[in-house]
Amino acid sequence: xxxxxxxxxxxxxxxxxxxxxxxxxxxxxxxxxxxxxxxxxxxxxxxxxxxxxxxxxxxxxxxxxxxxxxxxxxxxxxxxxxxxxxxxxxxxxxxxxxxxxxxxxxxxxxxxxxxxxxxxxxxxxxxxxxxxxxxxxxxxxxxxxxxxxxxxxxxxxxxxxxxxxxxxxxxxxxxxxxxxxxxxxxxxxxxxxxxxxxxxxxxxxxxxxxxxxxxxxxxx
Amino acid sequence: xxxxxxxxxxxxxxxxxxxxxxxxxxxxxxxxxxxxxxxxxxxxxxxxxxxxxxxxxxxxxxxxxxxxxxxxxxxxxxxxxxxxxxxxxxxxxxxxxxxxxxxxxxxxxxxxxxxxxxxxxxxxxxxxxxxxxxxxxxxxxxxxxxxxxxxxxxxxxxxxxxxxxxxxxxxxxxxxxxxxxxxxxxxxxxxxxxxxxx
Numbered sequence: 001x002x003x004x005x006x007x008x009x010x011x012x013x014x015x016x017x018x019x020x021x022x023x024x025x026x027x028x029x030x031x032x033x034x035x036x037x038x039x040x041x042x043x044x045x046x047x048x049x050x051x052x053x054x055x056x057x058x059x060x061x062x063x064x065x066x067x068x069x070x071x072x073x074x075x076x077x078x079x080x081x082x083x084x085x086x087x088x089x090x091x092x093x094x095x096x097x098x099x100x101x102x103x104x105x106x107x108x109x110x111x112x113x114x115x116x117x118x119x120x121x122x123x124x125x126x127x128x129x130x131x132x133x134x135x136x137x138x139x140x141x142x143x144x145x146x147x148x149x150x151x152x153x154x155x156x157x158x159x160x161x162x163x164x165x166x167x168x169x170x171x172x173x174x175x176x177x178x179x180x181x182x183x184x185x186x187x188x189x190x191x192x193x194x195x196x197x198x199x200x201x202x203x204x205x206x207x208x209x210x211x212x213x214x215x216x217x218x219x220x
Numbered sequence: 221x222x223x224x225x226x227x228x229x230x231x232x233x234x235x236x237x238x239x240x241x242x243x244x245x246x247x248x249x250x251x252x253x254x255x256x257x258x259x260x261x262x263x264x265x266x267x268x269x270x271x272x273x274x275x276x277x278x279x280x281x282x283x284x285x286x287x288x289x290x291x292x293x294x295x296x297x298x299x300x301x302x303x304x305x306x307x308x309x310x311x312x313x314x315x316x317x318x319x320x321x322x323x324x325x326x327x328x329x330x331x332x333x334x335x336x337x338x339x340x341x342x343x344x345x346x347x348x349x350x351x352x353x354x355x356x357x358x359x360x361x362x363x364x365x366x367x368x369x370x371x372x373x374x375x376x377x378x379x380x381x382x383x384x385x386x387x388x389x390x391x392x393x394x395x396x397x398x399x400x401x402x403x404x405x406x407x408x409x410x411x412x413x414x415x416x417x418x
Contacts, residue, residue: 090293152409153412154412160416164299164308182415185415186412186415189411189414190411203407204406205403205404206404207402209356209357211389212354212360212386212390213357215414216360217360
């Protein structure tokens with residue numbers, strides 16, 4: 001499996017490091033949302049250097065206050081799940097933070113362009129794990145996703161996530177936004193541990209204050 | 221070591237520690253409990269409420285007082301704080317606990333929101349956190365303020381969400397610190413518990 005770790009090392013290779021591709025396949029030709037009936041805007045004429053023209057025209061459509069930046073609120077309106085619900089606040093916040101180099105709580109066209117590639121990679125993975133193509137990921141599919149990503153997580157954990165984020169039913173499932181949120185949080189926590197575990201012993205010793213600082217600065 | 225969340229001098233808010241078993245048998249007089257009225261009005265046949273129903277319930281009860289009602293995400297967070305059976309819902313006993321905790325937080329928030337505007341600024345939030353016993357680095361306070369503010373101000377809803385998260389993280393840490401030394405060893409496999417409490 002891609003990113004299969006040696007014993008004792010940290011699992012969790014995942015796609016979409018900021019501004020780059022990942023181990024789960026290269027970002028293909030820009031395959032995000034379908035362009036509207038009027039095409040993608042001026043053919044490359046206005047896009048900043050290095051920015052895909054379709055990404056640029058989408059950026060302009062999403063930047064509703066024309067500030068030159070996209071906020072969490074604007075991003076939320078632009079992203080939908082397979083059931084047409086807009087992406088939740090938490091996921092949008094995590095993604096903005098990931099691509100926001102200036103720590104201002106919003107992203108410019110370069111960050112947005114990278115974010116679109118990031119989402120596309122996650123969408124592909126999501127579709128892969130959604131084996132019955134229902135548009136959402138249920139218990140067995142989530143368990144399998146975690147295993148294939150290299151995590152060793154209990155069934156209770158999957159159950160809890162589905163109870164918390166899925167609909168109330170005998171077979172709850174989660175949409176793309178929550179799937180992205182969960183995977184980002186798992187990876188972020190793993191990275192935080194790895195950073196502290198300088199001796200690579202597989203555990204970290206933290207004071208209460210260090211623990212809080214680690215979590216709030218990285219993951220919230 | 222004492223963990224944050226203990227009452228500040230002068231008390232005024234719930235100090236944490238869960239009393240009562242979740243979903244326990246109905247107690248005599250439950251039907252007369254005014255809170256039960258609000259709860260029963262939204263709970264279905266199963267006697268439990270999910271985030272949507274909690275939002276309705278809290279709005280109808282007016283617990284937010286003059287402040288704006290809680291948004292859905294905050295309600296979801298509040299459920300996860302008390303959801304011991306991991307069902308994504310609260311029974312009446314859990315709801316009562318939640319009520320007590322939130323009432324305490326509201327008292328505390330009001331003491332900082334002196335102009336009654338419904339929001340506090342970063343300085344006031346920092347003082348509020350210190351008063352609750354948290355000793356956070358400036359870096360952590362900045363991160364918390366960014367995460368829980370709306371246009372640079374922290375509303376009552378933001379404040380409750382912040383308290384819920386800090387409380388969950390504190391509990392997560394405290395459970396592992398049996399000797400109460402203020403230091404804990406986390407294994408890699410604990411990652412799921414951290415994510416669960418975020």
